Amino acid sequence: MVSIDVKKTPDGKYEVFTRGATAATGLDPVIWAKEAQNLGAGEILITSVDQEGTLAGYDTALIRSVAEAVSIPVIAHGGAGKLSDFKEAIAAVEEARRIRSDALEIKEALERLNARKEPAK
Secondary structure, eight states: OEEEEEEEOTTSOEEEEETTTTEEOOOOHHHHHHHHHHTTOSOEEEEETTTTTTOSOOOHHHHHHHHHHOSSOEEEESOOOSHHHHHHHHHHHHHHHHHHSOOOOHHHHHHHHHHOSSOOO
């Protein structure tokens, strides 16, 4: 698993940060996620530092762009405050996967998650 901390820059672009989200890297998170996958990562944990702790919802544009770029699982982190936020994040990943292939419908994905006995990532 590779964890990627991301912030929006003043010009509205996404950038990977390190050192507790204090050091800008100049890396684009989509390019870095692809590289991590190529290096053998089995999952990507994508954190929107701007949304983390706000309870205002996930950055679904960020989630969608990363999920669209890689074929490994993407775990969204930062921003969830209510159940509908999780549904929006799942929908973002589902939409990205549909672009790459004919993936599950969101209804089926939610049914599968609800049927699981262990916690979902």
